[in-house]
Amino acid sequence: MPDLAAASGEGCARVYPLTTDRLTLERLTPAEAEAIRALVDDPAMVRFTANIPHPYAPETAVAWVEQTLARMAEGKELVLVARRRDHPQAPPVGCVGLLTERDPDDAAPRIEIGYWVARAHWGQGYAVEMARALIGHAVRDLGVGFVEARLMAENRASLTVVQRLGMTYLGPARVAAPARGTTIESLRYGLSAEAFLAAERARRPLVMVAAGALIDDDGRVLLCRRPPGKSMAGLWEFPGGKLDPGEPPEEALIRELAEELAIKVLPGCLAPIGFASHAYPTFHLMMPLFACRRWRGTLAPQEGQEIAWVRPQRLRDYPMPPADEPLIPALQDLLGA
Ligand SMILES: Nc1nc2c([nH]c(=O)n2[C@H]2C[C@H](O)[C@@H](COP(=O)(O)OP(=O)(O)OP(=O)(O)O)O2)c(=O)[nH]1
Structure with missing residues (x-):
């Protein structure tokens, strides 16, 4: 199983922050809890997510950051916070993360990508930019061979993102939605490392x-x-x-x-x-x-x-x-x- 913490240990060069044309992506820190809460506490933002509650209390945000950092330390999760390079002090544009998941019928853990973009930055291609940076890092630095995404069928914006990333449809899935107290029907998309690198070469x-x-x-x-x-x-x-x-x-x-x-x-x-x-x-x-x-x-x-x-x-x-x-x-x- 790829270790999502591998790049944060001893290495040849400093890996983080990742930089893209418009963004820097830095590893999540406890100091981000309030900034993230303020952006995510928005019904339009969480409508299509499975485990972000609404309203979003400050202590929930602190607890989420703590749990996430613990999982990051174990190499089971990697969450990066994106900021605009030309406005480094401004609130984050969004977050993008990878996590390892294992359903009962999975032969091996899968690596799943998730992302959200603050409402003020919707419609400007930031989700694709963040996701490309993280998938590139996963493929090139962490040895990840396949990345999945799960999204709700009615989430048109996310559908556009996975298509622009070059992901292909893998089939339906039911996803546990703790914040909704239920499970939700969703779509599985996936992208191999080879397909990602080929798309990058064609794009650049x-x-x-x-x-x-x-x-x-x-x-x-x-x-x-x-x-x-x-x-x-x-x-x-x-x-x-x-x-x-x-x-x-x-x-x-x-x-x-x-x-x-x-x-x-x-x-x-x-x-x-x-x-x-x-x-x-x-x-x-x-x-x-x-x-x-x-x-x-x-x-x-x-x-x-x-x-x-x-x-x-x-x-x-x-x-x-x-x-x-x-x-x-x-x-x-x-x-x-
Ligand atoms: N000659 C030169 N080009 C550089 C340097 N650094 C750097 O990024 N470049 C880039 C700028 C251009 O995109 C490309 C060089 O292209 P070029 O000089 O033949 O042609 P150009 O400026 O008309 O290119 P273009 O970007 O307008 O298409 O390499 C550098 O130090 N010297």
């Missing part, structure tokens, strides 16, 4: 870009500003560009440097520094970065782009695309900054 095609850190005799690095009208306009980047089909990265970079800056670089003058591998909302960027200290010709921007020669320790003063962030320390190390 891989884009290969080659970039160069041109270094002058003073050890300064050249940054170019993305012009208005382009994506990420105004941010500073390393010169370079997309690979043509079948084109090796070194050739692409030499071509781009000639087109953009009118300089000629020989392949032997390019030394790999590292690479960026970053999921943008609509594509996955793979970008090797090469150091280059020697070129021929007088460097002159050919596309009207602003340029700056930047001391390595000042690189963070120039806002760069998010993909470039991990390349800065590598470059600073190389230049002894």
Whole structure:
């Protein structure tokens, strides 16, 4: 059975918070009880849930958080609280969680996903964004092979969510609804790890870009500003560009440097520094970065782009695309900054 606490122990890197295009998802803490209660204490919110009572008393919220944290410590549950990245202090957008469940007729425990979004944020795709992040984490970091969801047939919003996630219908189920003192008829949907990863690849095609850190005799690095009208306009980047089909990265970079800056670089003058591998909302960027200290010709921007020669320790003063962030320390190390 996958251990849903696995990623919170000793690991290679900090896993939480998960980040998405608009959200950060942090593990539930006791401090969240009141904020969650205030959002969930809404009849429209709990109409389609099986175990959230209404009205929702403060002590019920505290008890729920305590029980959930105990189950999280045992690796049986994982609940993340989502907040907007651009409003980190605002109340949560919602919660998304995984839990292990075992019905009498289940051969093995199943992993079920659940989510809710505060009413103020309905209709903006947040449930899909939270669920994708958590399923991605479950599949990539926790070894989960199959995720299920259960929902009431009349819950049209949730039906749209499971369909957008690429889940397939598995059949009907009766679900215990402690908060209603009954059982309710529901629908089972499921998604395999393979289907999830295939859908992610289709949603975010891989884009290969080659970039160069041109270094002058003073050890300064050249940054170019993305012009208005382009994506990420105004941010500073390393010169370079997309690979043509079948084109090796070194050739692409030499071509781009000639087109953009009118300089000629020989392949032997390019030394790999590292690479960026970053999921943008609509594509996955793979970008090797090469150091280059020697070129021929007088460097002159050919596309009207602003340029700056930047001391390595000042690189963070120039806002760069998010993909470039991990390349800065590598470059600073190389230049002894
Ligand atoms: N050249 C370069 N591109 C970068 C860097 N960081 C980063 O995320 N990128 C992204 C921005 C673009 O989406 C893509 C490079 O594409 P490009 O330079 O060939 O073409 P473009 O700006 O016209 O691309 P587009 O986004 O407007 O489609 O890689 C970087 O440091 N240098």
